[in-house]
Amino acid sequence: AQKVTQAQTEISVVEKEDVTLDCVYETRDTTYYLFWYKQPPSGELVFLIRRNSFDEQNEISGRYSWNFQKSTSSFNFTITASQVVDSAVYFCALSEALRGSARQLTFGSGTQLTVLP
Amino acid sequence: GAGVSQSPSNKVTEKGKDVELRCDPISGHTALYWYRQSLGQGLEFLIYFQGNSAPDKSGLPSDRFSAERTGGSVSTLTIQRTQQEDSAVYLCASSLAGGGAPYEQYFGPGTRLTVT
Numbered sequence A: 001a002q003k004v005t006q007a008q009t010e011i012s013v014v015e016k017e018d019v020t021l022d023c024v025y026e027t028r029d030t031t032y033y034l035f036w037y038k039q040p041p042s043g044e045l046v047f048l049i050r051r052n053s054f055d056e057q058n059e060i061s062g063r064y065s066w067n068f069q070k071s072t073s074s075f076n077f078t079i080t081a082s083q084v085v086d087s088a089v090y091f092c093a094l095s096e097a098l099r100g101s102a103r104q105l106t107f108g109s110g111t112q113l114t115v116l117p
Numbered sequence B: 001g002a003g004v005s006q007s008p009s010n011k012v013t014e015k016g017k018d019v020e021l022r023c024d025p026i027s028g029h030t031a032l033y034w035y036r037q038s039l040g041q042g043l044e045f046l047i048y049f050q051g052n053s054a055p056d057k058s059g060l061p062s063d064r065f066s067a068e069r070t071g072g073s074v075s076t077l078t079i080q081r082t083q084q085e086d087s088a089v090y091l092c093a094s095s096l097a098g099g100g101a102p103y104e105q106y107f108g109p110g111t112r113l114t115v116t
Helices: none
Strands: A003-005 A010-014 A019-021 A024-026 A032-039 A046-052 A059-061 A064-069 A074-079 A088-096 A111-116 B005-007 B010-013 B019-024 B031-038 B042-050 B065-069 B075-079 B088-095 B111-115
Touching: A003 A088, A010 A019, A019 A111, A024 A074, A032 A074, A046 A059, A046 A064, A074 A088, B005 B088, B010 B019, B019 B088, B019 B111, B031 B075, B042 B065, B042 B075, B075 B088
Parallel strands: A010 A111, B010 B111
Antiparallel strands: A003 A024, A019 A074, A032 A046, A032 A088, A059 A064, A064 A074, A088 A111, B005 B019, B019 B075, B031 B042, B031 B088, B065 B075, B088 B111
């Protein structure tokens, strides 16, 4: 069975601070994919990133960066110099890989990030 | 281009009534998913469709829930004899499918269902 744990229920930071959102996952699959989604107050989930289990290189996209560590089954997300517009619920998700088939996502419980001005 | 659309955006119904929720996926996406988001349970997978294959119904919580996808496009999620615990936001997502990796899913705005 797959499981995603986001231990931080709520985080509050002041604008321009860096913040890291933790994600720990469990799976018996050797090939799997990890995702982060953002859910702003408007409610629509927005895709941020997808990583496969064979690629442990960290990734940076603007103020966002992701740290994938297979040894600790973690896929943490850091926002540098946070902004008020970053306030949202962030979800980490896991999907197994099955060639040619769509697979559902197993979501963590989400982390509510509030960035104060 | 147009994203995933869902209707209605809000639905209030009385306990015991049936409801139908609609999802219109992104054109060209062969995979369609339904999820439910509630305070107590977080985001839960319900069902997905891919092309002409039999749907994966493994996430449906009871036989009161059913879904169909007509013509490989629009999908309808039906909840019969609604209960108060069915109150949640029902999210639809679509994605490309095929190849060696799961594609990212694009989500609609959701339908907020309230059962009174």
